[in-house]
Amino acid sequence: MVTKSVDLRSDTVTKPTEAMRAAMATAEVDDDVLGADPTAARLESEVAKIMGKEAGLFVASGTMGNLISVLVHCDIRGSEVILGDNCHIHIYENGGISTIGGVHPRPVKNNDDGTMDIGLIEAAIRDPRGEIVYPTTRLICLENSHANTGGRCLSAEYTDKVGELAKKHGLKLHIDGARIFNASVALGVPVNRLVQAADSVSVCLSKGLGAPVGSVIVGSKSFISKARRLRKTLGGGMRQLGFICAAAFVALKENVAKLEGDHKKAKVLAEGLNQIKGLRVNVAAVETNIIFFDIVEGSKITAEKLYKKLEEHGVLVMLEGPLRMRIVLHHQISSSDVLYTLSCFQQALIGVQEENGN
Numbered sequence: 001m002v003t004k005s006v007d008l009r010s011d012t013v014t015k016p017t018e019a020m021r022a023a024m025a026t027a028e029v030d031d032d033v034l035g036a037d038p039t040a041a042r043l044e045s046e047v048a049k050i051m052g053k054e055a056g057l058f059v060a061s062g063t064m065g066n067l068i069s070v071l072v073h074c075d076i077r078g079s080e081v082i083l084g085d086n087c088h089i090h091i092y093e094n095g096g097i098s099t100i101g102g103v104h105p106r107p108v109k110n111n112d113d114g115t116m117d118i119g120l121i122e123a124a125i126r127d128p129r130g131e132i133v134y135p136t137t138r139l140i141c142l143e144n145s146h147a148n149t150g151g152r153c154l155s156a157e158y159t160d161k162v163g164e165l166a167k168k169h170g171l172k173l174h175i176d177g178a179r180i181f182n183a184s185v186a187l188g189v190p191v192n193r194l195v196q197a198a199d200s201v202s203v204c205l206s207k208g209l210g211a212p213v214g215s216v217i218v219g220s221k222s223f224i225s226k227a228r229r230l231r232k233t234l235g236g237g238m239r240q241l242g243f244i245c246a247a248a249f250v251a252l253k254e255n256v257a258k259l260e261g262d263h264k265k266a267k268v269l270a271e272g273l274n275q276i277k278g279l280r281v282n283v284a285a286v287e288t289n290i291i292f293f294d295i296v297e298g299s300k301i302t303a304e305k306l307y308k309k310l311e312e313h314g315v316l317v318m319l320e321g322p323l324r325m326r327i328v329l330h331h332q333i334s335s336s337d338v339l340y341t342l343s344c345f346q347q348a349l350i351g352v353q354e355e356n357g358n
């Protein structure tokens with residue numbers, strides 16, 4: 001009988017807090033398609049201000065935020081976007097920029113720190129003289145923090161360099177900022193400075209900030225006006241939106257301050273996992289709330305078997321491969337949950353080693 005539940009699958013699993021539920025219950029709402037839901041408008045304006053951009057638009061998800069942003073920047077047929085070969089837009093968004101928007105992806109290798117070499121980005125930009133055979137490069141996408149490399153943070157200086165390159169070639173820059181607040185806290189750099197060079201940013205409120213639903217895309221007033229129309233085209237125009245925006249507002253106000261604690265717990269957990277025989281973690285690479293770790297070859301346990309043993313104890317993680325797993329910390333994971341998780345890993349691995357007569 002499982003007595004405890006520790007959900008480490010993602011920072012998307014958080015449940016609304018009482019404060020969020022109370023805010024939802026009393027939210028001022030109106031039809032956001034026929035006019036403007038007042039709570040949505042306040043949230044959009046607040047997020048835009050924090051990010052240092054002219055305007056914002058609430059969208060249902062980070063995937064929708066990225067899709068709309070790419071499609072607004074690449075609104076001409078034959079457009080191409082340069083993005084990381086291991087970025088969320090390229091790996092986890094069903095190829096939406098192509099299947100829905102007809103935009104051609106031009107992947108460039110992501111380094112282990114989430115960046116792409118500036119030289120490789122520039123080399124991927126299509127030469128307009130070859131337009132009879134080439135798509136037209138219109139956009140560069142970055143992701144900060146970078147989830148699939150382990151929540152790695154892109155510096156403001158690196159982002160500025162990519163922004164300069166984009167401007168040099170007449171391109172736009174979009175940042176998938178699903179966890180931009182995590183990067184900001186980890187780097188000690190304000191979010192508006194981290195995204196200063198970007199033409200648009202998709203900011204998830206439903207990740208580490210713990211909102212039940214939603215993201216806000218930010219950019220120029222002209223960009224957001226086009227984005228609002230495209231959101232409606234995609235079926236994303238919402239009516240009394242204020243209910244979910246009220247919860248997101250609470251998340252924005254209350255949970256940024258908790259991110260540093262998530263990062264500290266992630267580091268403690270990573271260090272503890274790395275001490276367990278049979279597991280290997282690149283602890284130095286744990287900069288924010290995401291931990292990738294490997295089962296050492298010859299440990300006679302697969303990730304799937306370990307997953308099942310952990311699940312028996314109420315600990316949920318994400319399978320990433322036959323010998324690879326992912327853990328994501330969030331504000332509803334306590335320090336005692338971290339210690340409990342470590343004990344479950346130890347028991348699971350010792351149990352397997354005993355079964356195998358090690």
Ligand SMILES: Cc1ncc(COP(=O)(O)O)c(C=O)c1O
Binds near residue numbers: 206
């Ligand atoms: C880096 C990154 N971008 C975008 C998304 C998409 O967000 P959503 O799941 O809300 O569509 C995710 C998902 O967690 C993500 O990790």
Ligand SMILES: C[C@@H](O)[C@H](N)C(=O)O
Binds near residue numbers: 009011012
């Ligand atoms: C799996 C992925 O789509 C999701 N964005 C997460 O990080 O949990």
